[in-house]
Amino acid sequence: MPTPSDMTTEPQSGTPELPGLLDHLQHEVAVFARRAEQTRLGGVGQVRNSMDRAAYLLLNRLDTEGPMGVKALAASMGIDSSTVTRQVAPLVESGLVKRTSHPEDGRAVVLQLSPRGQSRLDEVRASRRELMAQLTEDWAPREREEFCALLTRFNAALSARHGSGTE
Numbered sequence: 001m002p003t004p005s006d007m008t009t010e011p012q013s014g015t016p017e018l019p020g021l022l023d024h025l026q027h028e029v030a031v032f033a034r035r036a037e038q039t040r041l042g043g044v045g046q047v048r049n050s051m052d053r054a055a056y057l058l059l060n061r062l063d064t065e066g067p068m069g070v071k072a073l074a075a076s077m078g079i080d081s082s083t084v085t086r087q088v089a090p091l092v093e094s095g096l097v098k099r100t101s102h103p104e105d106g107r108a109v110v111l112q113l114s115p116r117g118q119s120r121l122d123e124v125r126a127s128r129r130e131l132m133a134q135l136t137e138d139w140a141p142r143e144r145e146e147f148c149a150l151l152t153r154f155n156a157a158l159s160a161r162h163g164s165g166t167e
Helices: 022-038 052-064 070-076 081-093 115-135 139-160
Strands: 097-101 109-113
Touching: 052 070, 052 081, 052 109, 052 115, 070 081, 070 109, 081 097, 097 115, 109 115
Parallel strands: none
Antiparallel strands: 097 109
16 A cells, blocks of 8 residues: 555645645635635625626725726736726726826826725625635634635735736
8 A cells, every 4th residue: 555655746846745635726726716706705695796806806906005097907906907997987887986087197097986986895895704704604713814824825826827916
């Protein structure tokens, strides 16, 4: 019967892994992506599935970093300006984002979260926070912290590989 040391391989990183561990990891990531898309990890209650991922990420970025132009927003999110323009249009139409003139250059347009957008984002965040609490209710606080740290690290590696900014 093979021992664990007989079952190791050398991945490109040089760290020995048990065979099948990376297969298991990629499978679990695929399942996570499918389930995340199915539920959209949108939250609980009436807010569930009420804001798509692109809108959430754009509103969150504007809230975190403040008003900015399309190019700056695109660069900070690691996507192109035409994508931001297309994704922000319905947010402007629905009153969640407002376009204003740049304070130093009146010709330039700045996007900023409207009070309605801030309220909506706060509502969605609270709902998603409740969903995360429910999904991890039987986890120890340390397990939540470790999972968050590892998921953050995993996302950073994906962003670096893709050459994009952070979401």
